[in-house]
Amino acid sequence: MSLPEPLPALEIVELARIDGSDETLAITPRWFPMDRLAASIRCMGVVTPLHLQPAPAGKLRIAMGFRRYRAAREYGFRKVPALVWTRASDLQLFDCALAEKVTGPLHDLERARALVKLRAQFGVEEESLIDRYLPLLNAPPSRHRLRVLLRLGRLDEALQRAVHRSLDPETAFRLAAWRVAERELFLGLLKRYEPGRNRQRELFGLLDDLRSSERRRGSGGLDRVWQASGASEADEDAGTVRPLRFRRILDCLHRLRRPRLSRHQDRYRRLKGGLKIPPQIRLQVPPYFEGDQLSVSFSCRNQAEFRHLVGRLEEMGGRAELGRIFELL
Amino acid sequence: MVAYTPDKIYVERGVADSWITRNVLRRLPATPVEWLEDSRTLLSASRRAGPSLAAAKRSLVLARHKGRFFKDCPAGRSRGERNVCCNYFVVNYASNCHMECSYCYLQTHLNFPHLVVYANYPDLLQELEARFESHPSTPFRVGTGELADSLALDSLTRYSVPLVEFFSRYGNAILEFKTKSDCVENLMGLDHGGRTVVSWSINPRAVQESDEHRTASIERRLRAAERCVAEGYRVGFHLDPMIHYPGWQGDYEDLVDEIFRRLPSRSVAWISLGSLRLSAGLKAFMRSRFPRSGLPLGELVPVPDGKLRYFWPIRVRMYRSAVEWVRARSPRTPVYLCMERPGVWSKVFAQAPPDEKRLGRSLAVTAAR
Incomplete structure (x- = not known):
């Protein structure tokens, strides 16, 4: 992981010379929140230098410091401190970026993105990802863990964003097989009701089973389930507080999923009453x-x-x- | 059944001279062999490599069993309030199975994904001998089909031969082979002494075709049962797991009817009934491994033994129907439930569940009749 050149001299570089659109070496997704970093840069400017590489047409591309670059631009800075590497390869710089990243807290989505890039862009073999990179990323060196992270890294942005908010990754993997409109319905529910992981899994399990049953019958998909169960009506009942509305949605889905049990429960309630x-x-x-x-x-x-x-x-x-x-x- | 031909055989040096090992190597002369000091080294390697289940089962491991072969049936662990036990014992001569039933619990139960056969069968026989001789008045029903299919690999290993011959010498023990295969060739011509029951897990053809992949067809299983009966063996059937789906009644009744049309009822030692049961983990695993299976979509609820099962009125209805169908055709054939709680037994048989020891004894006695 050592670099083939001595540390370059610190330079002050015009932001206009930097091509921020080239994200070849980026580890953190662009949409990750950066409120604290932005506040710090707004107040103090960029203190930690960016690491750059020469790019075509006299431009420079970023190896480390994508978020610092974006914050600097947002707050109107014109120049930033930088180290410009001229001989290091992309992989060497990426390795350095990873080594720098792991000194702070790392999200699984960042680990996942790094591994996907190492595999797809740099052609690193799976064995090396397990033996060398998973420990570097503070992850257990197993093929199972690698597969989970690669799968996470290959999810589309909407699902990754949902994982970043609170979606259970296993649920996200299964959700990836749903149609876009069905996914949106589920993700919309998560946004509206913000259920914890257990409730999330319960909701997903019900919808997934009911959706699969519908599809086996060839009678439509999730939309029909949503309407037929009464969950749609419960969801739109603005007169009820959110936690109760969510409870009602689950009840509606449970009734459709387990009709005999629901009838049994109704009978019990009547008799008990x-x-x-x-x-x-x-x-x-x-x-x-x-x-x-x-x-x-x-x-x-x-x-x-x-x-x-x-x-x-x-x-x-x-x-x-x-x-x-x-x-x- | 789709015959099993491994891509590779691992042999522990400690069982290199075993008769089982020699049988396997003789039948698979072209399969690469790797010799190991201890097969447990494969476990850590497989944990690291994380091969898919199907890929791992392409390797056959011939190993020495380090622990006890003979155990109580796991159903007994949840006896009493949870489940009624039929006083059954198991012998784990192998672990894992090359067939691919979508609902098979082995998929999430075993931590070692390879197919293992324990080739030190003399140790097994010695253990059984000590047990049977120290409890001469206890009737033992012993099955080999808990962690593996009893006969699916028999054409390679011939494991059945010493077992059948061994049990023929004991008046207080019955051996049960439980299988979804039709591998009964090695049983022909053996002196079984009426101490071996060959039984089949069986479901209607629709279920076999949709969810019991690589197993023998129902026709082949029944033909194998006919061959065993012709050799004087008693046979058993396990309608387990019964599956609830539109049209189940007709299909299961036809199946029961076919069993008793093709086989004399006196040759049927027992029929057990059980219903689909899945751990939560297995359900998720099934959904990803067998996405076309409708089994996880049944009306399943969590029950006190930690599994998902059909809501009890569904189970009771299925069992009651099956009991009626069997009794209408063979009133004296013993029917029992596998891994069911006392309340369900009472509802199905309209009487309190039997005493467990008596149940085990009566099944053993009937089988030996």
């Missing part, structure tokens, strides 16, 4: 009705309340609804 259970008594069926026991618990403040609740339990014990609840297990 019919028992008119006081709030101190809690009746609980096993999750998904998969179990042989109904759980009953109650709490009370004194002996009189205890006797009252026991009386209510005894009364419940004779009700037909309770017998039917047991049949649901």
Whole structure:
């Protein structure tokens, strides 16, 4: 990773001479936020020199410092400090850029982009990516990890942006197989409701299963699922607060995905309602009705309340609804 | 079944002289062989290289089994509140399978992706001998089909031969080969003494064609069963995993009907029923490996043993129907459920689940009848 030339002298270079559109050696995607860097440059100017290389027509191209360059331009600076490398190869400079990058926090998308470039642009063999570059990028040296990162690096920008916001990469890989309009629907939901990873996976799992079922039947795709489940209506219900709307969307999709279970749950709710259970008594069926026991618990403040609740339990014990609840297990 | 021909054979030096090793090498003279001190070195290499499952299974490893061969069936681990166990034992003579059933749990269960056959079978027999002789009044039902298909590699290894002959000497043990293959050639002409049951995991043709890739067709499995019956073996069938799909009733009833039309009911030792069960990880794996399979799209819910299964009313309906179909054709053939909770047993059979030891004993006794 050493360079074939001594460190060049520090120069002050006109921004106009730099071709910022050449991103051959860029590691960080252009759209990554750079608020803190921009604020610092706005205040202090560019303090850390850019690393540049001669390019055709007397221009210079960037090896390191793409974001510094963009911030400098944005805030109207005309000159920046720079080191201009004349003999180092692209790969040597890229290696140096990586070595510099890993001194700070590195996002998986940056690792992924670096690996995709090393493989595609510089023709680095997979073995070398595993043995040399994954450790350099603070990643475990395994083929599995390499495959995941290469896959991440090959996702389109919309999905990468979603991963950068909060999308689970595994979900992103599967989402990549969806049609563009279907993807947009899902990503729009993530933007609107900002669910955590578990809820995200739940939502994706439901939509993916329902979409696949529709496609197997040859009766349309996600749009039909969205409309037929009632999720579309729930999504548009502006009168309901966002978390509840999201809950309703999931409920609608669950109903479509597991119709028998939903009917079972409805029946349980009706029967339980019919028992008119006081709030101190809690009746609980096993999750998904998969179990042989109904759980009953109650709490009370004194002996009189205890006797009252026991009386209510005894009364419940004779009700037909309770017998039917047991049949649901 | 699509016959297995590995691209490469790895042999541990410790089993170089094993009869199993010699059988394999004799049958695959053109396949490259690499000798190893310890096959565990392949594990770290495969972790690093991360070959696809299909690619890894192209290598056959002949190794020495370092642990115990004989174990309780894993279903027993979740017995009691979760599942009723049928008191079954397993012998892991091999691990992994070259066939490609979309729902196979081995895909995410094994941490070693190669196909391994444990060639030190004398150790296996010694272990069984010690067990059977120290518990002479305990009836043992022992299967070899937990981590591998019992017979799919038999044309290469001939593993079945010493096993069948060994079990024929024990009045308190029954050997069960469980397979989706039609590799029964080596069983012909053996002195089995009625102590071996050859059984098939079986599903309607539609399921076999869509989700049991590289396995023997249902026709070939039934033909193999007929051959075994003609040799005096008793046979078993595992309708497992039963799959719920439009038209399942007709297809499964036809299948049960065909079994009892083609085979005398007295030759059927047992029929077990089980339904599709997937871990969450396996479901995701299936979706990526077998994207055309509709199996993960069934109405599956998480159950207390950690797996996804059909919502219980679906399972009960499938099992009850299958029990009726079997009983209508062969009232005395034992039918039991595999890996099901007591509540489901009660609903299917309209009586409390049997005592586990008695269940195991009665299956062993019926098989030996």
